[in-house]
Structures are given as C-alpha cells and as structure tokens.
Amino acid sequence: MRIFSAVAMFSLLLFLAGCRQDMHDQPKYKPLGESRFFADGRDARPIPPGTIARDELNDNDSFHTGAANGEFLDAIPLKVDLNLLHRGQERFNIFCSPCHGRTGDGNGMVAQRGVKIPADFHTDRLRSVPPGYIYQVIKNGYGAMGDYGDQIPVNDRWAIVAYVKALQLSRDATLNDVPTARRAQLSGGNQPPLLGAPR
Amino acid sequence: MPQYFSRSANSFARFTILGAVCVLVAVCWLGYLIVRSPYEMMQNVPREQPVPFSHEHHVGGLGIDCRYCHTTVEKSSFANIPATKICMNCHSQMWATSPMLEPVRESYRTGKSIEWTRVNDLPEFVYFDHSIHVNHGVGCATCHGRVDKMPLTWQAAPLTMEWCLNCHRHPERYVRPRDQVFSMDYTPPPNQIALGKRLVSEYHIQSLTSCSTCHR
Numbered sequence: 001m002r003i004f005s006a007v008a009m010f011s012l013l014l015f016l017a018g019c020r021q022d023m024h025d026q027p028k029y030k031p032l033g034e035s036r037f038f039a040d041g042r043d044a045r046p047i048p049p050g051t052i053a054r055d056e057l058n059d060n061d062s063f064h065t066g067a068a069n070g071e072f073l074d075a076i077p078l079k080v081d082l083n084l085l086h087r088g089q090e091r092f093n094i095f096c097s098p099c100h101g102r103t104g105d106g107n108g109m110v111a112q113r114g115v116k117i118p119a120d121f122h123t124d125r126l127r128s129v130p131p132g133y134i135y136q137v138i139k140n141g142y143g144a145m146g147d148y149g150d151q152i153p154v155n156d157r158w159a160i161v162a163y164v165k166a167l168q169l170s171r172d173a174t175l176n177d178v179p180t181a182r183r184a185q186l187s188g189g190n191q192p193p194l195l196g197a198p199r
Numbered sequence: 200m201p202q203y204f205s206r207s208a209n210s211f212a213r214f215t216i217l218g219a220v221c222v223l224v225a226v227c228w229l230g231y232l233i234v235r236s237p238y239e240m241m242q243n244v245p246r247e248q249p250v251p252f253s254h255e256h257h258v259g260g261l262g263i264d265c266r267y268c269h270t271t272v273e274k275s276s277f278a279n280i281p282a283t284k285i286c287m288n289c290h291s292q293m294w295a296t297s298p299m300l301e302p303v304r305e306s307y308r309t310g311k312s313i314e315w316t317r318v319n320d321l322p323e324f325v326y327f328d329h330s331i332h333v334n335h336g337v338g339c340a341t342c343h344g345r346v347d348k349m350p351l352t353w354q355a356a357p358l359t360m361e362w363c364l365n366c367h368r369h370p371e372r373y374v375r376p377r378d379q380v381f382s383m384d385y386t387p388p389p390n391q392i393a394l395g396k397r398l399v400s401e402y403h404i405q406s407l408t409s410c411s412t413c414h415r
Contacts, residue, residue: 032279
C-alpha cells in the first residue's frame with residue numbers, strides 16, 4: 001500500500017514535465033525578432049536597394065521632394081489651417097525641440113548638455129528660406145543634423161514646416177497682426193490660446 | 200488483547216486525513232502563487248542590456264517624447280525599438296567616444312543590429328495592439344509605470360490575463376484624456392470614475408472580454 005501511494009505521488013510529478021513553453025515561445029516571427037534562418041540573425045529583412053513602397057514613387061513629385069524645376073517650393077503644398085499647425089506643433093515638439101528648443105532658437109536640452117546647435121530659426125537667412133528648403137532639411141538632413149525622413153512621414157514634415165514658419169512669424173509680430181477679436185487674449189483675457197501652450 | 204489505541208485515536212485519524220487534504224491544497228496554492236508571483240513574471244526586475252540605455256536620463260532628464268524613438272506606437276500594434284541611426288542623431292556628436300556607447304557605434308558601422316533584451320513579453324498565443332490602447336486614452340504609464348524613472352527598463356505590470364481583463368471590464372477606472380497619454384506625471388483626478396465614464400462614451404470604448412479579442 002505504501003509503495004502504491006509513493007508510486008502514485010511520483011507519477012503525479014510527471015505531470016510537471018507537461019509544463020513546457022512551446023506555446024509561449026512559438027517558432028513564429030514577431031516584429032524585430034530573432035531568426036535562426038537568416039545569416040544576420042534578424043527576422044526583419046533589410047529593404048533591398050531600389051525598393052519603392054506603394055504610393056512612394058515620387059522622384060519628380062514636388063510634394064515629396066520639396067522642390068520643382070530645381071527651385072525649392074515657396075508655398076506649402078497642403079491646406080494650411082489650424083489643424084495642420086496643431087499637428088505641426090505636436091510633431092515639432094517631439095522631433096525637433098530636443099535640439100532646436102520649443103521656440104526654435106537652438107537652445108533645446110541637447111544644446112544645454114554641451115552640443116552646440118549652430119542653427120537659430122530666427123536669423124535673417126533662415127527666415128527668408130522657402131518652405132521647400134526646410135522640408136528638404138527634414139527629409140535629407142543638413143551638415144551635422146541627421147535626416148528625419150525615416151521617422152517623420154511626408155504630411156507631418158509639411159506640418160512641421162508650417163509650424164516653423166509660424167514660429168518665425170510670431171517672433172516679431174505686432175499687435176496689428178492679431179485679429180481684433182483675439183486681441184483680448186494678449187492682455188490676459190481668459191479665452192483659450194489659439195495654439196495651446198506647448199505640451 | 201488490550202486495545203492499543205484509545206477511542207480518541209479515531210478522531211485523530213480523521214483529523215489527519217483532513218490535514219492531508221489541506222496540505223495538498225496549500226501546496227497547490229503555493230505553487231500557483233509562485234508561478235504568478237512578480238518574481239516568476241520577472242516584474243520589477245531591471246534587465247541587463249547591451250548598452251545601459253537609461254529612460255531616466257533621456258525621458259526624465261532631457262524630456263524626449265516617447266514617439267521620438269517608439270515611432271510606430273500610435274499607428275501599429277508594435278511600438279518599435281529605435282534603429283541605431285536614431286541614437287546616432289545625437290550620439291554622433293555627444294558622448295561620441297564613450298566606451299559605453301561602443302556597441303551603438305559598432306552597430307552603426309557594420310549594420311548589425313543591437314540585440315536588446317526584451318522586457319515586456321507576452322506569450323505568443325496572445326495578441327496585443329498598442330495603437331488601439333494609445334488612441335483610446337490608455338496612458339503608457341498605466342501599463343509600463345514611471346518609465347521616466349527607470350535607469351534600466353523593467354516590467355512594471357504583471358501582464359497576466361487577469362490584469363488585462365481587469366481593465367477591459369472596467370475601462371472607466373483607467374482611461375485618461377487623449378492628450379495626456381504620453382505624459383508620465385499625469386495623476387488621475389479625484390473624480391476619475393465620472394471622467395472615465397464620460398471618456399468611455401466619448402471615445403466609444405467597449406468592454407472587450409470575449410476570448411477571441413486577445414487569442415486569435
């Protein structure tokens with residue numbers, strides 16, 4: 001009897017052998033996972049050179065290059081309204097403000113930690129560049145600044161351009177530039193601000 | 200022949216049988232607790248990484264938004280782990296000779312990936328989607344904790360089915376306004392339930408608890 005129960009207990013232990021992780025770790029690929037098949041160990045395959053994603057055949061398309069006939073576009077090829085500016089403000093604060101600062105004078109946190117950002121959006125030169133030029137800096141980078149083409153989709157790039165232009169205009173705007181109906185806000189009225197306080 | 204055992208031995212024997220059952224149940228319960236314990240789930244354990252990347256410095260200190268690096272979190276199921284190039288945007292000039300960042304530079308030179316250790320890992324029979332949560336007002340911090348205070352990243356939530364369901368049954372306890380999703384120091388207001396109920400109807404949040412929501 002004793003032997004019987006001991007054997008029974010031990011065979012119960014065998015159930016533990018069922019605790020395998022096969023269903024937890026299936027041999028399927030998840031994003032940026034590991035592969036034992038490909039030599040470089042990645043399941044995300046590098047894009048072969050020359051690949052063009054759908055809707056992205058855009059060699060001559062000024063919307064994607066920011067230039068037409070060898071000249072930078074001097075207008076933003078999207079409807080510029082408050083929605084676009086809000087979007088631009090949000091994206092600017094995510095992607096540009098770490099270096100250029102929230103107001104664009106090159107005084108972001110990275111600059112404060114010792115890397116000089118030799119670009120101030122409020123210099124005469126950068127105030128006079130066409131929107132297409134700023135677009136193209138985002139897409140391709142400029143000098144010491146890396147490109148943001150992979151991180152920021154096309155529409156958002158234009159939204160950022162619109163916001164940079166708005167920042168530049170706001171720098172020396174006068175009271176006369178503000179619609180009369182909105183002037184009360186400047187003197188501390190309690191209407192919500194047109195472009196919300198930066199988040 | 201005299202009796203060896205007094206009458207009371209009978210109830211003693213019965214008591215032992217009961218005791219044996221209790222011990223068995225207790226052992227199973229203990230086993231369950233261990234399997235579900237934060238220790239086994241590796242909750243709150245900072246993970247070693249090939250580069251000691253610190254959210255505390257980059258998010259808490261520099262104020263970089265999550266989306267600068269986790270670029271796809273609003274649009275796709277996967278939040279994205281930043282490409283080496285994204286680190287090099289800054290680290291081509293900053294700490295450019297630090298040995299701590301050598302794996303990053305090496306990866307940039309050779310094109311080989313940095314092999315980060317996964318921190319939050321659901322079993323692969325569970326489907327999870329970031330975009331739907333982020334766009335319905337569930338904050339990063341609700342599931343990942345105060346990432347901006349983590350020198351090395353750890354898993355803040357148990358990630359058990361019970362935990363997912365707790366929110367899916369009562370989303371109003373957790374949702375926040377959409378513009379606060381990426382904020383780390385948002386604290387729910389005292390009238391969270393009222394606010395939550397309003398947001399749940401405003402964002403059309405359903406209570407998704409059927410098995411095929413997550414097991415598909």
